[in-house]
Amino acid sequence: MRRDVFQAIADPTRREILGLLAQNPQNINAVADRFPTSRVAISKHLKILMECGLVVVQQQGRERICEAQPEKLQEVADWVEQYRQFWNEKLDSLEQYLAKIQNKDADNS
Amino acid sequence: MRRDVFQAIADPTRREILGLLAQNPQNINAVADRFPTSRVAISKHLKILMECGLVVVQQQGRERICEAQPEKLQEVADWVEQYRQFWNEKLDSLEQYLAKIQNKDADNS
DNA sequence: TACATTTGCAACCGATTGGTTACACAAACT
DNA sequence: AGTTTGTGTAACCAATCGGTTGCAAATGTA
Missing domain, CATH: 1.20.5 (Single alpha-helices involved in coiled-coils or other helix-helix interfaces)
Incomplete structure (x- = not known):
């Protein structure tokens, strides 16, 4: 499934997530805690952001630290x-x- | 229905339409002729572009001349x-x- | 007046989107 | 060893999206 940056930033939640991660990298649950929606929903948003290269992930034990990579903008x-x-x-x-x-x-x- | 610029430019066809109209203003059928899809589909795309202010329309007899207004970008x-x-x-x-x-x-x- | 052109609108359709709940599993504490 | 924590995956759901066909209406033109 080819992801497109324009489509990725179309969703306001995803733009907000990118903003959070630009301030400081954090794991998925930490991101999810900032939103009223479920962890799974945020996880899906993050997946989309990763697929188009706006976010990169670094595994750290059982945690996955997400970092903004806004060059793709x-x-x-x-x-x-x-x-x-x-x-x-x-x-x-x-x-x-x-x-x-x-x-x-x-x-x- | 509140339209959002980010959502409007998420669709590649709409970005292309904006490109066409930036080159020169034209009526709806003229735009539709440039795409393999139906007039109605293009008309819907134009409606979205108008609703978020990226395109303005000027009625001229039975024709509706569409013009790009990319300031909203x-x-x-x-x-x-x-x-x-x-x-x-x-x-x-x-x-x-x-x-x-x-x-x-x-x-x- | 009759006909062609330009457009809008309603109804429908399949695919995608953004969301949910339930379950599984490995890593880290106690 | 047992429990908590962080995460992925699957199944499902309602709403939206991008597209279609069919019909109506207004404006030009022969």
Whole structure:
């Protein structure tokens, strides 16, 4: 089952989990304790995050320490970035428009 | 029904639609013609993109011209950006590590 | 007026999603 | 040795998703 970063971060719980793990790595139960849902549900979310490389796990005895690996978010950043120019241009022309009508207003006053 | 930008861009077809509309605005049938799926399916995707503000529509007679409004991607950019420092730090320490073992290697040669 | 085009909406469908409970099992304490 | 702790897996469930077909309605055009 091929996992996709965009799909992984679509769920707000998974985004929150990534936030927690970025602050400090911790085992699965510790993560699950922070949410109202069951351990199994969180475990499934973690599995998805692992499958797309946003989280890595390190076995330590019976515990599995999960760590955030947000480099994979680069793919998302790149995709968004291609629209940056697009919306900056629109904002620029809006600014020019606003500047123009402000000047006009000043002329009329 | 509250739509969320993260959920909207999770689907590859919707990301592609946004790409098409960023190149040039066009009506719903024109978009649908670019995909192997039915018009209704594309129409549903467009509805989701509209509901979260990534696409705006302008009625023109019987046609509805769809236009990309990628400003809403700022929310995604902001979320990703908060992890930038995190992964830059990791890359930095990797670089330092690589530099270190390279020096060691040079010493040994 | 008759016809073609563009679109929305309702009903349906199979697959996926996010969740649950129940059970199993190895690692670590007492 | 017995018990607690951390985790995986299987079976199930309701809701959502991405897709379909069929029909209706409004706007253009011949």
